[in-house]
Amino acid sequence: MNGWRAFFSLIRWDLAVEFRRRETTLNMCLFAVLLLFIGSYTVSQKTELIDTFGPIYYWIAIIFSGTVGLSRAFLPERENGAMAAIVTAPIDAGVYYLAKMMAVWLYVLVMSFMVLAAYVVLFDFEIYGQYSDRILPITVVTALFCLVYVAPGVLLSAMTVGLKGGEVILRILLFPLMIPVIIVVLSANPRLFTDPELAVTYTSPETAMATLGALAAIYVCACYLLFPKVVEE
């Protein structure tokens, strides 16, 4: 079917362009690790501080540097007017949205693995010792977290890419949407990053994943239907 072929080719060539320039991913990783580095000084290796503030820096690093990737999502297309050609191609604009979202999601996932590595080093989170069973839940929750904010993020970046000062407006629009998602994730932190006995109230990673999955599904469907209206003049 033409839709699937176009979907995979859009992703493939988007990754090819990104691989040639490698700008977006490097920017994001550098920005995130920098945030974690500053964070690690404020915690300065006191274990009880690490348990409470460490995970917060992890999530903030991911969401703030993620918007760097989002604001650069549509720049390669707008450079030579390729956006106009893709929009007048016989594919549904929603497929173009899904392809772009998957591509940005991959960049953000690469960045979040870097953030996890930096977190393990800077906040000496014994990923291979005491908390070795936590690798899978953390990666799944992070992946869903990234999906939830990439889905509306790509739609918002398509709208704000043409404006003067568009990046700032993209962040102003995106962060209020993400407040409930951050609350959901922060409440799941104790079970993910620290031993649960310490935490007073916490939610199991499973409920966090379920909520994030539901939110992601709703945002993806809504933005899939709204994207053609954003792209068509």
Add this chain to the structure above:
Amino acid sequence: MSAAPSPSSAPEENHSGEVPAIEVENLWKKYGFRLALRGVSLRVSKGDCLAVFGANGAGKSTLLKILSSRTLPTSGKAMVFGKDLVKHKLEARTQMGVVFHESALRADLSLNENLKFYSSLYGLGGMSEATRQLIETLGLQDRSNEPVRNFSRGMIQRATLIRSLLHDPQLWLLDEPFTGLDPKGRELIAQVIRSQREQGRTIIFITHDLDLGLELSSSAIALKDGELAAQESESIRELLLEASSTEGGSKRA
């Protein structure tokens, strides 16, 4: 077959029996307050070559944007090969090749990669034989693996033509293909247009170059302030002269 702008109820087939390439009826387009098109009606039959003239801001590129389904008309009907551009947008697009102001080639990819990317969008496998042959005639085959960023202006223009003819479209729309080219480049582009006309492709192109445009096309129209102003070449010539003279007086049409 001249482009008779008949605002009649336009039966499906015209006198020669098959569906006309383009059928536009009472087309309006409004950008906020500015009326870009005020009731344009046009009919172009298959195999025809139409040149569109007009001063800046007369609505030429708006008309082309609507025909290439890049923008929706505020009101009125636009049909390409019998398919309405608002309802059956996707089918109509498979038979259209469009050249915009910008090259629409991705700067980091090479020419071959760009062509592979766009051919997958149109649902084709690899590059068709006609495209490979076209690359030879335009002399791009030896540099087709370099990123498009290092191409010169003329080469990019030729590459854009190839991109738009990738899926062998019935209808070929060009938005000012000659601007910014040296005489040799313009002659090469004109030569490509002539060869495509022999293959029976319907072509519509926008240009400011009066003589080259009239010589290449079988029929011509001129737009003024969003309305169809002239059809015959003499009236187009004096319309453009009058437009260019007032252009000096910075009359924003």
Add this chain to the structure above:
Amino acid sequence: MKDAFKILVATVLVAALYMLPGFESLGARTKWLSGAGIFIALCFTLKSIPLGVHLIVGWALVIETLRQVCHDVPMKEIMLGESYLIFYFHFPSAITCLAMFLMAGGISFWQLKTNDLKWDQSAAACIELAVIACSITLLTGMTWAQAAWGRPWIWSDPRLLTVAIMWFTYMAYLMFRMAIDDPVKRARFSSVLGILFAINVPLVWYAIRLFGEESHPMELTMEGTQKEIMTYTRWYGAGAFFILYMALWRLRASSMRADAKCDQLEDAFMRQKI
């Protein structure tokens, strides 16, 4: 014919209101009175009344609610004392703000379908009024919280958080509208945003409800005839504020239409002069 259709819509809405669980437990007199109040409010809303009259009636009703709160309603509530009196302004603004955000989502959807700038102006006016109602809800909520809980803001309370998040999202919507100049593009992008944020409102409500513990007082504890008057004033205030907000919404929409027409004339005029 259009007015008859609007009256029909109003009756259906009020009938649906009767099915609400909270509404069931009220006394007969209050139910009828408040039902009639909201029915009239809806009729006013659906533009069957000229704007000037609508505005004056809205203001008169709100001042009448203030009079009722000063005199008719019992002074002290068992647990909360006088501070509970703010409830009569807090409750109407809260439900109006929620209703207007969702209404704006609907109007934005209709604007996308018909591509008519009139609906964009109406959606933008609706959101502006809803943001004012949201600010009023937050401020009155804070003053009440200051008296009742000793602290103006409790972060873990889901309702407070939902209203705060809605306030931030729709302030961002207004900022976004200011950033674009081309009216057609602004209309389409704002409509897309209006729908996306309207979808976000219920999401926020349920996502937070899972994780915050509820410290919002569910029902004001009163007894005997006091309860009758309290609920009457409460729903009377709801109708009054609803009419006033609708009047302000129509006023702001017509002011936006006038601005658009003024820009159009200036643009046409400027093009003629050169």
Add this chain to the structure above:
Amino acid sequence: MNFDILLNTLVQGSMLLAQAESQTPAQPEPDFRGHVWLAYGFVIALLALFTLFVLFKLGKTQQRIDHLTDRFEKTHPSPGSGSNPPVSEG
């Protein structure tokens, strides 16, 4: 719809209400905690300010439109120059 009439009817209306209130037997004024009264005052003031601001803005734009249409008529006696597209615009 002349908005000056609307404005002073509004002012008269609230004055009447205030007098009616003062005639009624003065009940013991409830000793409101300061902040509750403050909140009421704020809500009423905010909405009143918004109403007056929008009324004023609407009046000014209306005058600007009338001013422009007269100048438009003066310079173009011909009936309306740019005809609108058939679909009705807002």
